[in-house]
Amino acid sequence: MTPVTLAAVLVIFPVQGRELGWPWWCLAMIASGLTVFAAFIAYEHATRRAAVIEASLLANRTFTVGLAVALVFFDAVGGFLFAFGLHLQLGLRFTPLHAGLTALPTSVGILLSATASRWLPAPGPPAAARRPNDRHRRAGVQSSALGG
Numbered sequence: 298m299t300p301v302t303l304a305a306v307l308v309i310f311p312v313q314g315r316e317l318g319w320p321w322w323c324l325a326m327i328a329s330g331l332t333v334f335a336a337f338i339a340y341e342h343a344t345r346r347a348a349v350i351e352a353s354l355l356a357n358r359t360f361t362v363g364l365a366v367a368l369v370f371f372d373a374v375g376g377f378l379f380a381f382g383l384h385l386q387l388g389l390r391f392t393p394l395h396a397g398l399t400a401l402p403t404s405v406g407i408l409l410s411a412t413a414s415r416w417l418p419a420p421g422p423p424a425a426a427r428r429p430n431d432r433h434r435r436a437g438v439q440s441s442a443l444g445g
Contacts, residue, residue, distance in 0.1 A: 300333055300340070301334075304330045304337065306330070307326045307329050308326075308330035311323035311326045378400065378403070378404070381400055381403070382397075382400060385400065
């Protein structure tokens with residue numbers, strides 16, 4: 298298990314602590330997760346040549362703006378699908394299977410539109426479309442959209 302995954306599990310899992318009255322092990326898990334995150338960041342700073350996350354990318358304004366837009370977009374899609382599923386099951390009293398089959402066209406539409414976006418022209422000058430980095434970026438978005 299990678300340190301980031303371990304840290305995320307240690308921080309997210311004890312969210313149920315409020316319902317349990319915040320037992321000591323919930324607080325210990327959160328503290329351990331934050332410690333693992335801090336150790337990971339220290340490791341990343343110590344090994345700049347072979348870093349897992351390239352910190353210099355965050356200094357690039359285009360990258361950080363794109364990252365923020367992607368975060369907002371994917372959060373909105375996830376939030377919509379969650380709220381839509383709740384509305385179908387709790388509001389309209391659909392069974393889970395019926396709600397899932399009702400939401401299926403929306404999910405397929407999101408998948409197909411994300412896949413079709415690879416054929417859209419790249420913004421900027423035409424030469425930008427021929428750069429290998431653009432193809433790699435699109436391949437990364439496609440693999441993320443497909444859950445890989």
